[in-house]
Structure formats: C-alpha cells, structure tokens
Amino acid sequence: MNRQQEYWELIRELDQAPSALDGTALRAKARAKRRRMGKRWGISLGSAAGVCAAFVLAVNAMPTFALACANVPVLRELAAAVAFSPSLSAAVEHDYVQYIGQSQTFEDTTLTLEYVIADQQQMVVFYRTDGGWPYYSASCKLKDENGTLLFGYSVGSTTSSEDLKTFEIHFKELEEIPQNLTMDVKLWGSAMEGNDQQLDHVFTFQIALDPTKTAPAVEVPVDQWVELGGQRLLVDRLELTPTKTALYLEDDPDNTAWLQSLDFHFIDKDGTVYETIDSSISGTGRAESEGTYTYYLQSLYFVENIQNLTLWLDEAVWLDKDVEPVTVDLTTGSYTGTLPEGVTNLSAERVESERAGTYGVVRVSGKIEHPPLKMEYRDPEGGTHNTGGFSMRDDRADGREYEYLLQNYAWDTAEFDLDFTSVTAQPISIPLH
C-alpha cells in the first residue's frame, strides 16, 4: 500500500468514532454543574465528628496569636514552621490545622506526617524525619479511597534541615478532593542542600480529612476589562481560600501577545499592603492559550471588608504571539532575529577549556528584569538541548546580563525561543467594590 492509499484507509478508520464519544456535551454540562456546587469533600459534616478532632488550638481564647504560640509548645513549633508565610500563619491562627500524627519506618528512616492545612486550592503537609541524612525533601502521589490515582495537582517541596518540614500539594484541576485519601510519600535525603538522593521506598499513609477544618472558597467577582501595553485583559474574579488568593484573568482573543507573568498587589484604605507570594506556585497556564492567566498571592481570606481593597496591576510581561526564534552563531558572535524590548547586546562565542571541554556561551544584556531566552534550544538539525539554567549579574554598564552555557554542543549555530518580548510597567488600580 502506498502513502496515498494509506491516507484514505486511515480516513475510513477514523470515521468510526466510538460510542463512548456520544453525550460529550451533556457530560461537560454535568461536570460544570458539579464544579459550581464547589469542590466537595465527600461526607456530611456530622459524620466527621471524632475522625480527627484531636488537635484543638483554641487560640481565640488567647489575647493574641503570638502569646498563644509562646505558651503552647505545639503552636510554637507550628508558628515557627509557618512564620515565612502570612497565609499559613493566618490559617494556623484560625484553627485550620488538622492533626495527622502517623509514623512509618523503613530501615533506618522514620517519616512522621504531623499536620495538614487543607483547602480547595492546596494542601500543606507538615512532616518530620528521623534518619541518616541532615536534609530531606518529599513528594507524594494521591489516591482516592478505592486506590485510584488522582490527577490534576502538583507537589512542591524544598530541601530542609528543619525539624518540622513541609510540602505543598497544589490542586490545579482536581475538582473533588476525596475526604479519605491515600498518600504515597517518597523521601529524598541529602548531605547538603540541593544534592538529593531518593530513598528507595514509598511510605503509604491513609489520611482522613476533616471538612470542618476546610473552609469553602469565597469568590469575589471583579469583571473589569483593563488595557495594559496595548493588550486587553479581563480581571474576572478572585477566589479566596485560607491558604491563598487566586486571581483569574481572561485575555482578549484579538491581543497580539500572551501574558507571561504579572506583578500585582492589594492595598487597603489604611495602607496595609498584601503582596507576598507564599506558595511554591505563583501562576498557572490553561489549556486554551499559551499565556499565564491565573496568579496566586497570599491569602485574603481573613481580611475583613474585602471591598475596601484596591487591586494594583504593577507590571505585565508579554510574549508576542508571532514571535520568531533568535539564531546565534557561536563562531562569529552574531545573531539573527529580534531581541526582547530593553536588550542592548547579545554576544556568543565558543570556549575551549582543558577542564570543561568545548562549550558555547551566549550572553544577553540590557535594561531587562526577566530572563530573555528560554533554556531549551535547538541545533540546526532540529535536535533539542537545554542549558539547564542561566547565570545573572547586575554589574554591567548597560544593565543586567544573563549568561547561558551550551554544554557539549558541537554545532556552530543555536536557535533560541524568547521568554518575553516586552514589559508594561504602568500600574493600573482596580477598586474591589
């Protein structure tokens, strides 16, 4: 069979759609209805009584949270663990901590899950390790009570030598978080920060979440179009949970650029500023476009009179939709293509070193606050490579310099995609009436 015959054969094969496809629109409608009803926790409030009520903070009886922390050892330890995060501090203060208190040991390592702070945006797990390494980090997979793997979340963890460590589970698209969960936790131990070795074991915990300690999300409609740098954005709504604030934006299909990142803050009438990103994730993309249109900030859940706040959009970073890649020549130091706004210089060279072998270096400098190039790049034969990072220095006469290393790269030219094309730094205010 030649290619033409194969094509028409394939067309006939594809015409036979499975019956499972029928009713896709009604399934979408039913799913959206479930979403509107909120992310459910699966059981009635009453049936949760006694499930995990062993941890009662009762801080409301204390004059101040700080005083409460000073007097209660458990609170003191938790307060220290969440001190960096205004959102988690407020969640602890308002009694949204659930006690887990389960330990497991494998060979010489004991992992203890101590507490959880959970809401519809994320779950923060506090854990303790006792083993042969000074530093640990952790990751996990979630299963429902039937053992089915859950999808639609991401896990963030930093290597830590603290006694009480944390990892975060960010629920991106997981709509119904089961009340009964299986958490398969993997540990990484290391002698120094950033040099992790995975322990060859999965620690499995059965967790029962307490819906009484899981505040429902609060939606704050904004519904206001703004123009930033010639692009239109709909500031659609805020979603507030005890652990974070999500800002949802929509773009105008006629925009010529994707929004890559956004700096923003809130300020109240007394001048109190809310600007901390205290989650491991600052924004997420979505299926129908390449930009980032959901952003996260510290929680405003416990802020009274939210309508007295003003949202300030401070800086928007854009990537033109029709952006073309930049090709650098390591032999001549030249490049072809258009560089991001603010870049004043690009140099490229091949370096031969006895110790490190031959590698390429690309340096980009100018009045730029954001890395100009993506780390993945292509050789002339279409193969993809990755710089694995970049270094940055601020002591250049023309501004900031970003340096990308092309390790073990044999070709003379390399093609890079831009990470942004322009920046709009003209703040816009939106009162939350």
Next chain:
Amino acid sequence: MTELEYLERAEGVREKLYRAALLTLGSESAAVDAVDEAVYKGYLGYRKLREPQYLETWLVRILINVCRDELRRRKRELAVEELPETAGEAFDALPLKEAIRRLPAQLRDVIVLRYFTGLTLEETASALELPRGTVSTRQRKALALLKLDLTVEEGAS
C-alpha cells in the same frame, strides 16, 4: 450563544475533535478523554466567546492544547518521542498513523487539522493562532516528510 446552542454545536463537532485527538494521542480512550476535556473547557468559556460563528475552530484550539498538555505529561513518563525534521528515512519506515504521531508537534498539529479534521488553511491558522504563511510552510514540510502528495482540496471533512 445560548447554552443549548453550545451543547448542540459541541456535540456536532465531537467526531472531528476525536479524529484530531486520536491521531495526536494514539489511543481511543485518551482521545475520548481529550474531547470530553475540551468540550468541558469550552462549556466553561463559551459565553465569553466574542465571535460565536468560530466556535468550532475555538474548540479545536482548546483540544490541541489539551492534547499538548497530555503529551507533555506523557513525555515526563518517557512515552512516544517525536522524531526531528531531519529524520526523513525514519518517517518512511513507519506506518502513516505512527509517522504522523511522531512528527514534530508544530508540523503534526497542522497536518492533523488540515487533512484529518477538515479545517481550511485559514481555519487552521486561526485554531493554531499562527499566520497563514506559517501554516502553509509547515503543511508543506509535513507532507514532504510523510511522502504524502495531497492537494489543498484533499483535506478530508
């Protein structure tokens, strides 16, 4: 656009979406899931669609992004690797369906939309948010790699 209109038009375009998803993802169940996901995302956003006449193209765009997300997820699990544009002989040796799946993503999207979903050059450009000339160039490259000699009129509908 009313909800009923969205539901009817989305149901009507499901087979086109399925063909594109099946060719991109390679499995029937993954393709059905991808169509469900795209139609669901469409349901959440159809009220904000400023030009309802382009609903079908818009749904195709959503589907392509759903499939890209799924492929990115699979890539982390070391699933099917794309072949580079230079691997001409390797494409020759593969059955057409497999060769399409292993095209570089930019070329695969164009070929799937043009010749298996029945979109015109303009509609493909709109769905992928690319200039018409770019789509035309990618279409030419993809057809050459696949050794397919299809004219512009041969896009299946």
